[in-house]
Amino acid sequence: xxDEQLLIDRAQQGxxxxxxxxxxxxxxxxxxxxxxxxxNRHDAEDLSQEVFIRAHRSLANFRREAKWxxxxxxxxxxxxxxxxxxQSRKRMEYRDDTGYEDQADxxxxxEARNSGAASSPATSSPDRETExxxxxxxxxxxxxxxxxxxxxxxxLRHYHDLPLKEIADTMNIAEGxxxxxxxxxxxxxxxxxxxxxKEIGPEG
Amino acid sequence: xxxxxERSRELFPEALYSELAPDLQNEFREHLASCLSCRTEFEELxxxxxxxNRRSRPQPGRDFLESFWDRLSARLPAGEKIAxxxxxxxxxxxxxxARVPAWAYGIAAVLLIAVGVYLGRTFFGxxxxxxxxxxEQLLSAGAMPQEDSTSAKAVAYLERSKNLLIGLTNLDEEHxxxxxxxxxxxxxxxLIQQANVLTVALNRPxxxxxxxxxxxxxxxxxxxxxxDVKPGVPAIELVQKGVDQRSILLKINxxxxxxxxxxxxxxxxxxxxx
Numbered sequence: 001x002x003d004e005q006l007l008i009d010r011a012q013q014g015x016x017x018x019x020x021x022x023x024x025x026x027x028x029x030x031x032x033x034x035x036x037x038x039x040n041r042h043d044a045e046d047l048s049q050e051v052f053i054r055a056h057r058s059l060a061n062f063r064r065e066a067k068w069x070x071x072x073x074x075x076x077x078x079x080x081x082x083x084x085x086x087q088s089r090k091r092m093e094y095r096d097d098t099g100y101e102d103q104a105d106x107x108x109x110x111e112a113r114n115s116g117a118a119s120s121p122a123t124s125s126p127d128r129e130t131e132x133x134x135x136x137x138x139x140x141x142x143x144x145x146x147x148x149x150x151x152x153x154x155x156l157r158h159y160h161d162l163p164l165k166e167i168a169d170t171m172n173i174a175e176g177x178x179x180x181x182x183x184x185x186x187x188x189x190x191x192x193x194x195x196x197x198k199e200i201g202p203e204g
Numbered sequence: 205x206x207x208x209x210e211r212s213r214e215l216f217p218e219a220l221y222s223e224l225a226p227d228l229q230n231e232f233r234e235h236l237a238s239c240l241s242c243r244t245e246f247e248e249l250x251x252x253x254x255x256x257n258r259r260s261r262p263q264p265g266r267d268f269l270e271s272f273w274d275r276l277s278a279r280l281p282a283g284e285k286i287a288x289x290x291x292x293x294x295x296x297x298x299x300x301x302a303r304v305p306a307w308a309y310g311i312a313a314v315l316l317i318a319v320g321v322y323l324g325r326t327f328f329g330x331x332x333x334x335x336x337x338x339x340e341q342l343l344s345a346g347a348m349p350q351e352d353s354t355s356a357k358a359v360a361y362l363e364r365s366k367n368l369l370i371g372l373t374n375l376d377e378e379h380x381x382x383x384x385x386x387x388x389x390x391x392x393x394x395l396i397q398q399a400n401v402l403t404v405a406l407n408r409p410x411x412x413x414x415x416x417x418x419x420x421x422x423x424x425x426x427x428x429x430x431x432d433v434k435p436g437v438p439a440i441e442l443v444q445k446g447v448d449q450r451s452i453l454l455k456i457n458x459x460x461x462x463x464x465x466x467x468x469x470x471x472x473x474x475x476x477x478x
Contacts, residue, residue: 016280020273027272031264045268052276139259157221158256164223182217190252197248 004068012059019059023052026069029160030076036155037080039144047083051075073160074170077152084148135196142192150185153178207235212242220250354405355465358414361402365395365421366456372428392429396422410464417456 010018030051035044054075055062062071143151149171156162156170164182168175212235218224219232236243368391399422406415 016277019280020277023273023276028264028269031268032261035262041262044262045264048264049272049276049279053279056280135258136260139256143259157217158253159261164218164221179214179217183213186217186220186249186252189256190248193252193255196255 005064008059008062008064008068012062019056022068026072027052029069030072033073033076033155033160034080036143036159037077037148037152038083039140043083047076047079050079054079067166069160070162070166070170073156073162074172077156077171080152081148138193138195142189145192146185146188150181150188153181154185154189157182206238207231209235209239209242212236212239213245216246216249219246220253352465354402355411355414355461357398358402358406358411358418359461359465361395361398362414362417362421362456362461364391365425368392368395369421369424389429392425396425396429399425414461414464 004022007018007022011022027048031044031048034047034051035041038044038047051072055072062068143154146154152171153167156167157164162170164175164178168178171178212232215224215228215232224232236246368388372388399418402418403415403422406412406418
């Protein structure tokens with residue numbers, strides 16, 4: 001029995017500490033997925049809490065053969081899609097909030113600097129920084145423009161490393177639909193980021 | 205037949221994430237090699253994905269993570285149960301005290317005791333209504349001193365467990381394959397259920413030895429109950445080993461246990477006819 005299964009067994013028996021450990025090992029991943037889907041930091045925080053409240057409520061239904069993370073992602077996707085529907089009803093025009101600028105600790109800017117430094121050794125340091133921040137913004141924008149389902153599929157496959165079959169289970173859709181969502185998402189991203197074509201093009 | 209462009213493009217998502225079925229890989233590669241349009245598109249998508257790896261994923265703030273459990277915990281329904289020991293061992297985890305108000309522990313303790321008393325009475329035939337429970341009342345009413353019922357149940361429990369384990373530990377290679385393990389497992393499960401009630405009921409200082417033995421036994425019985433039912437599996441050896449390691453059978457000295465069961469509980473007047 002794995003450590004995770006042991007914790008799940010205990011949590012199912014009502015052990016709150018075990019549940020706490022399960023929460024603490026997965027809340028950051030749930031947050032990132034919620035963020036990718038909502039594009040809003042505050043919504044992602046609120047929804048992450050909601051995910052674990054739902055998980056706790058339906059813990060008895062969790063089957064051992066399922067994967068804990070996949071199960072949580074399923075709850076997350078459902079909650080985020082519901083949330084989006086509610087928001088759309090509230091506001092006809094749904095404004096994306098990349099949340100990128102409002103990061104209090106500036107960690108993304110720091111990471112942006114680091115990731116930028118690795119790729120453009122020829123440019124000078126301030127230029128590299130500006131360029132890297134710009135790239136981050138463009139990537140976020142490109143993601144924001146994806147329809148919610150496509151973004152969910154892309155995030156689960158690309159950033160959460162879920163195989164296509166598991167994404168189909170997570171989102172309760174056919175595997176063929178997952179593939180077509182993913183394909184369309186990739187094509188859109190390619191178009192959105194065409195500006196960088198020279199930099200990211202097949203040959204360099 | 206050569207793969208069509210349409211078919212090849214259908215396979216892009218799998219191919220880009222290395223999920224393409226092995227039997228399609230050659231055909232897919234051959235198509236790309238011979239079709240400039242598909243090859244260009246595929247390479248561009250691949251490069252786009254590489255570019256997406258440069259994204260700095262938004263990290264949850266430290267405050268958010270640090271206060272996550274406290275905020276969540278406040279919204280979860282109360283009613284923490286005490287975790288039962290888990291046998292299959294090996295894995296352990298660090299525990300931290302949950303922030304539960306002191307009064308909640310009080311209520312939980314009262315509830316647990318109430319449940320324990322209820323189960324004890326239900327499963328082990330507590331006093332019938334109207335019969336005085338207090339032993340002093342028994343004596344003053346001139347009733348004969350009786351064997352303490354919880355201890356007597358514990359002795360019966362230990363005897364039954366001992367018989368079960370002796371049967372298993374004495375099982376030789378030859379008879380292992382013909383063993384009907386499911387019957388033993390059924391008995392184990394029944395005993396484990398009784399153990400839950402007994403360990404709660406055995407609360408006097410002089411009953412602690414019995415309590416410890418029952419807890420030790422529970423570990424072995426759980427192992428036995430969880431074995432996959434396949435004749436002759438080495439899992440039986442595991443149970444046998446567990447029994448040996450704990451010297452459990454030697455510890456179950458039934459005569460001694462019976463003596464404890466007959467002994468007057470410490471807070472009662474000494475019975476004269478023992």
